Amino acid sequence: MTILESAADAIARPAVGFTRPQALAMRLWAPFMIMGFIIVVSSFVIGIINGMVAADYFEFSRVEREAAVAGSDLVEKKVFIESVSAWLPEFRFLGIGLILAGITLLFTTILGALRISGATVQQSLGVTIVLPRAPIIARVFPILLITGLALLLAALALGIVQALMTASYWDHSIALELNPAPRGSDLLSDLGTIEAMDRWLEPFKFVGTALILSAIGLSAASTVWVLRFQSRRLLDILSGRP
């Protein structure tokens, strides 16, 4: 077999394949990105519907809106507007988070492709295949990715809980029940809980997104690290070092 035939043979039958996480990443990046994009498009459509309901609701004067009783069309519109506004932002961020997770998985696929390409070049040259030991950044970024996604899912779940509480609160007449609610009443207590939840839930989605962006950064840094290793290995091979 000639040298070039051995190179072609190494390319066709590489001695090393993807690791299990890399093989999983190769299968999952597209579904993650597609799911994320569908979620973002859905949230846009739901936002349009919410906007149309709000336009209908605010066509009525303030007096009419506040005097509407529980079960009336106006109160139902108010319930819809407020409850959708409670969970929709978390839903949007989940969509963006899934797309970012898809990008992280793509970087993992690139790392796998670099692993196979580095081993194949060494195989075609007939030298011992030396693969780098994964640096700490390559072991940390999957943890950041999973934690970020978990936070975004938790934010959505809590957003849905908040939406249910919001729907229950606004299903009352504003002028007759909500505005005159006295201190210590269930209604005022519910409002306090909803407002408090609004504030402490806010950072969840940003922290989750930040963790996934950090995972992208670390996976990009791992790629740079591998490329540097491959350059050093090639130089070692060319200088005759084992």
Place this chain on the structure above:
Amino acid sequence: MVTELSIERLEAEANRTSPLSILAAFIIVAGIALVIVTAISWVLLADKALDLYSYDLAVRDTAQAGDQVLDTQATLESYPRWLASLPFLGIALILVGIGILLRTFVRRVRLRMAVTAIALSYLRDQRPD
């Protein structure tokens, strides 16, 4: 013969512009356009807000159906509910475009592997001992 076929095929692959790259460019530009449209829309809404709050509280609270004040208020309450999702849609398009470009990067890595393996093997063969 094996060498010529391999190098020709690799050369064709290296010179090929992936249609995915062109698609990614269009998607990224569309995303940026959406974000810019959103920014302009928010500025226009700010103008509406200035308009609404030029009326005092009594006028705003007692506005009747069909009044200009109530129409402006309805616009200010309804538009942000879908406008808020538009920049996210733009960002999602940009990220999807980046993802598609990274996917073409994987193919380039494989091509680089093949060319490097063949080139180094050839150079080692040619090197005087």
